[in-house]
Amino acid sequence: MLDTSLLIETEQLSFQFGPTPILRAVSLQVPTGSIYGFLGPNGAGKSTTLRLLLGLLPAPAGSVRLFGHDLGRHREALLRHVGALIESPSLYEHLSGRDNLEATRRLRGLPAARTATVLALVGLTADAHRPVRQYSLGMRQRLSIALALLPDPELLILDEPTNGLDPNGIIELRELLRYLQREHGKTILVSSHLLSEVERVASHVGVIRGGELLFQGSLADLQLHQAGQAHIVIETQDAAACRQLLPAELADAHVTSAGTLQLPFRSPERVAALVQQLVAVGQPLYQIACRQPSLEDTFLHLTAARA
Numbered sequence: 408m409l410d411t412s413l414l415i416e417t418e419q420l421s422f423q424f425g426p427t428p429i430l431r432a433v434s435l436q437v438p439t440g441s442i443y444g445f446l447g448p449n450g451a452g453k454s455t456t457l458r459l460l461l462g463l464l465p466a467p468a469g470s471v472r473l474f475g476h477d478l479g480r481h482r483e484a485l486l487r488h489v490g491a492l493i494e495s496p497s498l499y500e501h502l503s504g505r506d507n508l509e510a511t512r513r514l515r516g517l518p519a520a521r522t523a524t525v526l527a528l529v530g531l532t533a534d535a536h537r538p539v540r541q542y543s544l545g546m547r548q549r550l551s552i553a554l555a556l557l558p559d560p561e562l563l564i565l566d567e568p569t570n571g572l573d574p575n576g577i578i579e580l581r582e583l584l585r586y587l588q589r590e591h592g593k594t595i596l597v598s599s600h601l602l603s604e605v606e607r608v609a610s611h612v613g614v615i616r617g618g619e620l621l622f623q624g625s626l627a628d629l630q631l632h633q634a635g636q637a638h639i640v641i642e643t644q645d646a647a648a649c650r651q652l653l654p655a656e657l658a659d660a661h662v663t664s665a666g667t668l669q670l671p672f673r674s675p676e677r678v679a680a681l682v683q684q685l686v687a688v689g690q691p692l693y694q695i696a697c698r699q700p701s702l703e704d705t706f707l708h709l710t711a712a713r714a
């Protein structure tokens with residue numbers, strides 16, 4: 408069934424380079440209007456997936472739908488609505504930022520006004536006259552995004568756009584993506600190997616490792632997944648003795664050191680009951696804490712799970 412709320416939808420996308428499987432049945436779902444963070448360690452298959460979405464690799468097994476239509480059948484028409492930054496585009500170093508854009512704009516027969524529009528969008532108007540060789544890496548990235556924005560695409564696909572940027576450049580890029588989504592209604596698929604780079608800007612995330620999609624959902628879903636991993640840590644005198652005295656209550660507890668027990672957090676009521684029971688059997692409680700893994704921990708846990 409056609410789901411128009413999804414701007415990108417792949418079904419069981421598989422791909423191999425020669426005999427080596429690179430992607431295994433990846434079913435990506437990128438909602439219209441989202442910023443989708445596509446996360447995974449180096450070699451996970453992110454670039455390969457993005458290339459397949461752009462028809463840059465031979466037809467894979469499985470299907471790719473963009474804007475609800477099959478990419479294989481309507482490639483040219485669909486890609487007119489997509490702007491992509493897959494590898495750093497070759498910029499003409501001796502030309503100004505504006506002239507770099509003009510060269511591409513003319514080649515593609517786009518309206519003259521687009522150049523000034525995209526320069527303003529990426530915040531390069533004031534530097535438009537300077538030769539690109541004087542640009543910082545962050546400015547080059549923004550110019551590259553301006554090139555991708557020239558045809559006013561509804562979908563932007565950016566492969567690791569923060570690579571090599573300094574913290575300031577990363578913040579600028581994040582703000583640009585947010586602005587493009589909020590004010591211009593773009594859907595943005597952005598890949599990264601660092602959760603921290605996308606978690607503040609993404610509404611949705613997909614986590615890939617070894618060519619398999621391990622998690623996909625809204626950032627809120629990931630946070631929920633994270634909440635499910637909270638645990639409590641109890642510092643006492645003799646952890647093993649506690650387990651023996653309360654075998655049912657501490658059935659899912661691990662003795663992590665002579666005086667430490669760790670168990671999954673279920674509810675505040677359970678914590679309160681446990682405290683009472685430990686005291687009732689005469690065990691001293693030195694400390695009790697609830698530990699919530701960070702989103703980064705959750706991401707690392709996910710991506711390390713099948714190492």
Ligand SMILES: Nc1ncnc2c1ncn2[C@@H]1O[C@H](COP(=O)(O)OP(=O)(O)OP(=O)(O)O)[C@@H](O)[C@H]1O
Nearest residue numbers: 424429447448449450451452453454455456567600
């Ligand atoms: N042209 C190719 N021929 C053979 N294997 C390839 C080719 N391109 C990529 N691969 C392999 O495919 C796997 C996935 O690579 P891909 O570039 O998609 O990963 P990635 O998640 O984008 O990682 P990175 O962040 O390092 O680019 C890797 O094991 C890589 O070695």
